Amino acid sequence: MGTGRIEAFSDGVIAVIITIMVLDLKAPSDASWTTLLQTGPGLAIYLLSFVVVGIFWMNHHHALHAARAPEPPLMWSNLAVLFALSLIPFVTAYVASAHGSPLPVACYAVTLALSSLSFTLLNGVIAAQHPAGDIVRVQYRRFIWKGTVVVGCYLLAVPLAYVNVAIAYTIFVVIPILYVLPDRATVDER
Amino acid sequence: MGTGRIEAFSDGVIAVIITIMVLDLKAPSDASWTTLLQTGPGLAIYLLSFVVVGIFWMNHHHALHAARAPEPPLMWSNLAVLFALSLIPFVTAYVASAHGSPLPVACYAVTLALSSLSFTLLNGVIAAQHPAGDIVRVQYRRFIWKGTVVVGCYLLAVPLAYVNVAIAYTIFVVIPILYVLPDRATVDER
Amino acid sequence: MGTGRIEAFSDGVIAVIITIMVLDLKAPSDASWTTLLQTGPGLAIYLLSFVVVGIFWMNHHHALHAARAPEPPLMWSNLAVLFALSLIPFVTAYVASAHGSPLPVACYAVTLALSSLSFTLLNGVIAAQHPAGDIVRVQYRRFIWKGTVVVGCYLLAVPLAYVNVAIAYTIFVVIPILYVLPDRATVDER
Amino acid sequence: MGTGRIEAFSDGVIAVIITIMVLDLKAPSDASWTTLLQTGPGLAIYLLSFVVVGIFWMNHHHALHAARAPEPPLMWSNLAVLFALSLIPFVTAYVASAHGSPLPVACYAVTLALSSLSFTLLNGVIAAQHPAGDIVRVQYRRFIWKGTVVVGCYLLAVPLAYVNVAIAYTIFVVIPILYVLPDRATVDER
Numbered sequence: 001m002g003t004g005r006i007e008a009f010s011d012g013v014i015a016v017i018i019t020i021m022v023l024d025l026k027a028p029s030d031a032s033w034t035t036l037l038q039t040g041p042g043l044a045i046y047l048l049s050f051v052v053v054g055i056f057w058m059n060h061h062h063a064l065h066a067a068r069a070p071e072p073p074l075m076w077s078n079l080a081v082l083f084a085l086s087l088i089p090f091v092t093a094y095v096a097s098a099h100g101s102p103l104p105v106a107c108y109a110v111t112l113a114l115s116s117l118s119f120t121l122l123n124g125v126i127a128a129q130h131p132a133g134d135i136v137r138v139q140y141r142r143f144i145w146k147g148t149v150v151v152g153c154y155l156l157a158v159p160l161a162y163v164n165v166a167i168a169y170t171i172f173v174v175i176p177i178l179y180v181l182p183d184r185a186t187v188d189e190r
Numbered sequence: 191m192g193t194g195r196i197e198a199f200s201d202g203v204i205a206v207i208i209t210i211m212v213l214d215l216k217a218p219s220d221a222s223w224t225t226l227l228q229t230g231p232g233l234a235i236y237l238l239s240f241v242v243v244g245i246f247w248m249n250h251h252h253a254l255h256a257a258r259a260p261e262p263p264l265m266w267s268n269l270a271v272l273f274a275l276s277l278i279p280f281v282t283a284y285v286a287s288a289h290g291s292p293l294p295v296a297c298y299a300v301t302l303a304l305s306s307l308s309f310t311l312l313n314g315v316i317a318a319q320h321p322a323g324d325i326v327r328v329q330y331r332r333f334i335w336k337g338t339v340v341v342g343c344y345l346l347a348v349p350l351a352y353v354n355v356a357i358a359y360t361i362f363v364v365i366p367i368l369y370v371l372p373d374r375a376t377v378d379e380r
Numbered sequence: 381m382g383t384g385r386i387e388a389f390s391d392g393v394i395a396v397i398i399t400i401m402v403l404d405l406k407a408p409s410d411a412s413w414t415t416l417l418q419t420g421p422g423l424a425i426y427l428l429s430f431v432v433v434g435i436f437w438m439n440h441h442h443a444l445h446a447a448r449a450p451e452p453p454l455m456w457s458n459l460a461v462l463f464a465l466s467l468i469p470f471v472t473a474y475v476a477s478a479h480g481s482p483l484p485v486a487c488y489a490v491t492l493a494l495s496s497l498s499f500t501l502l503n504g505v506i507a508a509q510h511p512a513g514d515i516v517r518v519q520y521r522r523f524i525w526k527g528t529v530v531v532g533c534y535l536l537a538v539p540l541a542y543v544n545v546a547i548a549y550t551i552f553v554v555i556p557i558l559y560v561l562p563d564r565a566t567v568d569e570r
Numbered sequence: 571m572g573t574g575r576i577e578a579f580s581d582g583v584i585a586v587i588i589t590i591m592v593l594d595l596k597a598p599s600d601a602s603w604t605t606l607l608q609t610g611p612g613l614a615i616y617l618l619s620f621v622v623v624g625i626f627w628m629n630h631h632h633a634l635h636a637a638r639a640p641e642p643p644l645m646w647s648n649l650a651v652l653f654a655l656s657l658i659p660f661v662t663a664y665v666a667s668a669h670g671s672p673l674p675v676a677c678y679a680v681t682l683a684l685s686s687l688s689f690t691l692l693n694g695v696i697a698a699q700h701p702a703g704d705i706v707r708v709q710y711r712r713f714i715w716k717g718t719v720v721v722g723c724y725l726l727a728v729p730l731a732y733v734n735v736a737i738a739y740t741i742f743v744v745i746p747i748l749y750v751l752p753d754r755a756t757v758d759e760r
Contacts, residue, residue: 005197005201005251007575007578008197008198008201008578009201009204009205009247009251011575011578011579011582012201012202012204012205012206012392012395012582013205013208013209014579014582015205015392015579015582015583015585015586016205016206016209016210016582016586017209017212018583018652018656019586019587019590019656020209020210020212020213020586020590022587022590022656022657022659022660023213023590023593023659024217025660026663027660027661027663027666027667027674028664028668028674029667030668031668031671031672031674032673033673036673036677047653050649050653050656051649054649054652054653057579058645061579072370075248079240079241079244082208083237083240086208086209086212086240087212089212090212090215091217093216093217094217094218096217097217097218097219098218098220098221101221102221103222103223103226104217104218104221195387195391195441198387198388198391199391199394199395199437199441202391202392202395202396202582202585203398203399205395205582206395206396206400206586207399207402210399210400210402210403213403214407262560265438269430269431269434272398272434273427273430273434276399277402279402279403280402280405280407281407283407284407284408286407287407287409288408288410288411291411293411293412293413293416294407294408294411385577385631388577388578388581389581389584389585389627389631392581392582392584392585392586393588393589395585396585396590397589397592400589400590400593403593404597450631452750455628459621459624462588462624463617463620463624466588466589466592466620467592469592469593470592470595470597471597473596473597474597474598476597477597477598477599478598478600478601481601482601483601483602483603483606484597484598484601487606
């Protein structure tokens, strides 16, 4: 019994998460430009969340391929990742409804920190499934290190949101870009 | 024709169930701490339901692997499991909107009892697909026994919710923990 | 290239259809028995729709296994089935919100007639993919005949809903039962 | 590692997109013919969007089969397609709520233009994965040309919606028909 069904289930959950966020984008109440433009910030944060969840999906794609067995620690850390990701539509709607205020932005930062933390845990479980010295183990230990830095950055965004919301938004935009680059590095290695 | 497509369909349904619950977590109406804290109990019951559905999914994962043929009794008992599970988002929203009142908590208990009952039925169908003396049959008969006790505990939570809601909540939290432990026992056996 | 991905996509769509219906079951606004009992008819019609969609899924399961090639007629008749099924959550919510009135019940009947009609079309496409005299072709011609009768019964429920809503409801409950029985006949044949 | 999981994930996302649109079709508030008929335009635009997303799914089906490797450009252009498609439920609800006004219709046109543009990009990535002279590359270069024309037509619908909304609607209905015909041509070639 391989990790195929965990992949299928996770794909299903992530597919629903990434798509239901659009349900919180309410259609403008009338056909004027004024009300349409009010959906702009909501659309921007939706795009950001879509990209973030998309990157998590791609990394998850690689992670489960490196996993060896569907043992309980893998199942549970994977479930923790899915739970943390499932909160993203909630905080996305929160930021969209009250953008500019620091509290929703801080909640968004905490949720992304939780998602990265649980994903780092999942990477740790996968690393532990390989013998010491194995190339996958070495690679995943680097991912764990990187993930820990990302968690720290997201947590840093919490107080910074109270200084200036724009700083927190900048962190939210920069991290996905950085998260993608090392992935490309992994591809180069092969 | 194997049980592959039943698995795929069930995975899809359970993935949707586990994710749409978050749609009932409405974003706070303003950016104050007071309204944010009001979502706390809703978040807690969502976490509980997420874990419960997650455990059902893991057990379902094992159950369908033990199933032999996609015969009508398997299809129907599986559909009963999916129907009972699909009511969990409904009762989760009910408990979240009126937490502290015994009636929603009792409905939550009845829904979990129904889910466990239908899952026990599914286990019974799987046990019957194997010849007497087969190890899978012996194992699934134990699952049936365990499932019956769990149904009883959930039904017991109904009157206990009227004594004190906290007792019912305790049962909801303890059963998933107990449900996980025997699963680990199964893994040890292999 | 087989019909595997049509199956996967259809499974996904049907899984979403069967599950999102529960989103229209709004949690009672307070914790009293009176408001809880008001969700009773909505729950009953949800159960009926769940079973109807579940049966369509099972028959779809068999139909796509009998299909030979993912040609345009198969793709389009399959898409028609999915479209008709996707209206079931809409009419389910309509009946639930205004049960007892003949118009919603008539709309429910028309939607089920459309679903059966498009499914009969799909069966026709599958029958045409097999040479004359082939056992699958013979079997699917019988399904087409049966499907046509079912469409007629659902259309008959439209005027009967205006005579007495209970007659229409009876048709809705009896047809799924009849639809299941011949399936069992098919199993016996094998 | 093939493109199988990208297919599975994309199927999941498209399945959710095509189905959640029906959630924006609110059940009529009472059981009168007047309120039922008011859902007519919403139902018509839902049918159109369902067919459009269905065609995108079919073309996606062919595209991913022609793809060679799940490299970052494929992953990202695919994610762009999914993002653009995920906005279709939003603009469908917008057109349904304020049909007849040019602004929602123009937004619908822009969203379809974005979807076709990102899909053309995906086709370009696939064409680039094949060596010059390869039949798939030739075929996909033709798709890119066709896609560019379609993007142009959708963009043309934006100003035309302000001339007369009916012209834009005509474009929305005609393009899917034209998009299907060349697909049939591809089938003939094989």
